[in-house]
Amino acid sequence: MKGTTLSWRDLVSEAVSGLASRPTRTLLTVAGTVLGIAALVATLGLAQTASNRIVGTFSELEATSVVVTNEGGNGGAGDTRAAFPEDHEDRLSRLNGVNAVGALGEINIEGATVSTVALDDPAGQDAHHLSVIAASPGLLAAVQGTMGAGRWFDAGHETRADNVVVLGPGAANRLGVFRVDQQPVVFIGKAPFVVIGVLDDVARQASMLDAVIMPEGTARRSFDYTSADTVQIDVLVGAGELIAEQAPISLNPNAPETFSSRTAPSPESMRNRVQSDTNALFLVLGAVSLVVGTIGIANVTLVSVLERVGEIGLRRAVGARPRHVATQFLLESTTMGLAGGVIGATIGILIVVGVSAFQQWTPVLSPLIPVGAPLLGVVTGLVAGVYPALRAASLEPVDALRAGT
């Protein structure tokens, strides 16, 4: 006698009818996978978008930065450091592709404290150990700094060696100076300086944020300051490497090796690092939610097998083989997984797009996600269905018919 068969078309239609006949339960079951996959897609998508943004900011910033120091390569020379020529700003500005040039150097204030009151007591509450640095007028632009209050010094302050300072936001906070319209005074040791401005932020040379900053001319006259130790150059995108090469030569054509310069790390390597850091966390989150979704489907499919024992018995009586029964339940769970994957991916993508629109970011999604998420849903459903399907297939027809009505 010819064996019994079941075509794929009929199998699919049986599975879909099985699901459609319990719509509420099917929806609730799928909800678990929807959540899991939506979470996975949203976290991956947001991670990609965010890291792309971080790297975007980083690399643009780094690619346009060249830093020259006087830590020359001729080692053995001990601590004799070459001074930057006085006209270094002019020399470097002449190079093609340079936007701004600024110098800075640490001032040795011999342990003096900074205070807003003229006190002699170095241990006093109002005396702070702050770093004091000298800067050229061009530095603000070269570090892409912004002022929170007041102004930055200009060439006039520099040449007149005025007793003025600008405070980094950290230093201003500790000194309690928030406004400059009353021309507040700070004392470095016993010497008074008028605060003409407070920085808001800088994109480079973060040491400025906690420092008291004065013109180089002032530093030379009031302290033992000879030369800057660092020159920050802001260059056009793409000009970094060339200018890093030319800067030492233009500062000292005879001995360029007395200066060293460096530019950005390769943006690619940075992108990879940032991405793998963020993705690891998000992947774990997504995987956990997916496991929860799988357990949900497995659970409901198992309940459904137990509830439909009578149906299984009847199907066996009218010619269903154990594998027909198994594939039907497997297909039901897989269909739920697929539905969960598709709906979840859609919601996840909408979340990424929505958050990006709100944050004004450019949404970045790997093309693998719209394809991979439904596939992942299918795998989820398949895995979830294996045990219930085997249980269903192993039922003896007599027992199934007796147990179910």
Added chain:
Amino acid sequence: MADGAEPDTAAPDTAAQSSGTDVVLSLRSIAKTYLAGDVEVAALRDVDVEVSRGEYVSILGPSGSGKSTLLNVLGLLDRPTAGSYVFEGMEVTDLDEQERTAVRGRRIGFVFQAFHLLSHRTVEDNVALSMLYTGVGTAERLRRAKQALESVGLAHRSSFLPTQLSGGERQRVAIARAIVTDPAVLLADEPTGNLDSVTSESILALFDDLRRRGLTIVMITHDAHVAARADRAVHIRDGRLTELPPAAIAAPARASARGQR
């Protein structure tokens, strides 16, 4: 099971086949023993029975006598512990599960006391279900299902759900599902057990009708009135069969069954 069949019991079967006697099913020395914990329950002992094509046989017995066990063996839903079962000339006790499933699906129709309809599927779908695994195309399945429903007088309920039908109508759907594959035998386990007497009568009338159209029927019942409707009644008690001549199945039962009409 099949290994227990003595060679001398197999001989008459082959003889019966070769002589052309149209026997649909034939049990020889069938035994079924359940193991309930350590206790052996002999549900069937040394059962011999033969049903010819077109015959309407009832199996009558009290609760626990082994009626359902016998029907499950006849329907290839369960395997006997010993004995020989020849179905349409083929020894079926040693078929593997796949072959048994094929015989069951193609050649046997079942009607159960509790209907066993899929409650979320339409009447039509329920009837068509019994052709799902036998390779009949969708359109042909629906056409035949309609035909079968017509023959049980339920054509107008095709798109109803079973829950929207009365008990008698549900059992008619189950009967349509059983006959739609044109089986060699219809096996009915207490088909009127869940129905009131008037509805039972209409189902029994439908069985009479099917019998007239040539269907072979084996029906189980604990009710002598119901059993008396068959051509032949077999009595079962403690797993043993005793054949009763039709006249002996309590003539008054027969008379009163008629009186109910």
